Amino acid sequence: MVRVMSFNLRCANVGEREQWDRVDDCVTEILQSGCELLGVQEATPEWMADLTKNLEGWNYYGIGRGDSKGGESEYSAIFYKMDRFEVLDGGNFWYSDTPDVMSKCWTSYHNRICTWALFYDKKEDKKFVHVNTHMDCDFDLIYKSIPILKEKIMPMMNYPLSLSGDFNSFQNGREYNEIIKFMKDSKFEAPDSMDYLTYHDDCPEKHEGHIIDFIFINDKVKAHKYRVCKDKINGNYSSDHFAIYADLEYDA
DSSP: OEEEEEEEOOSSOBTTBOHHHHHHHHHHHHHHHTOSEEEEESBOHHHHHHHHHHSTTEEEEOOBOOOTTSOOOOBOOEEEETTTEEEEEEEEEESSSSTTSSOBOTTSSSBOEEEEEEEEETTTTEEEEEEEEEOOSSHHHHHHHHHHHHHHHGGGTTSOEEEEEEOOSOTTSHHHHHHTTTSEEHHHHOSBOOOOOSBOTTOGGGOTTOOOEEEEEOTTEEEEEEEEEOSOBTTBOSSSBOEEEEEEEETO
């Protein structure tokens, strides 16, 4: 069993609290969850440095999505516990007409990246793939991105595969329904589950139904438990998204 978390860290402020005010709470959120594999979104180079410094015994796979000025910009990296997992292979692709090179997501303001890694689980002597992404905010661009996501991950489906991310599209919406044509939502596969919003913007009561973060699985993975980490840390929300996690059995 592997506990897999997806967490949009928020690249700027949450309410009056800036990124640097929230580092300790985000790290606490991650460690408190007991996760062993973590897909992050909106992870700026500063976030990556803070997480690398504070998550002792962890490493990550991934690169920044890049920007028009040649900067790294945000990562959709996959963090993993080194004592349990080893990266055997991996890569990145972009949602664009040239997905194999760093490129912009069509008419978006931003590049949008997807990172994947083939892991060896030393504890269970198994191989599996985990994919992590952060899609655009425009529904049409998300919909246009899904065929690229499918094309890139289908050759990996001979392995147990999980897919985490901020998809910026709603549960049961057009874009979500395209993804579940080739993946399954761990929330609805897990017998021990819950149904709660994942985006709250520091005010959950105003965002009922805003479920835009997901952990999807293929048919070689069994989900046992799904949770939204909706509690405050030290009296505050650590991000503008709630982290989510699922307990997954690969090659079930």
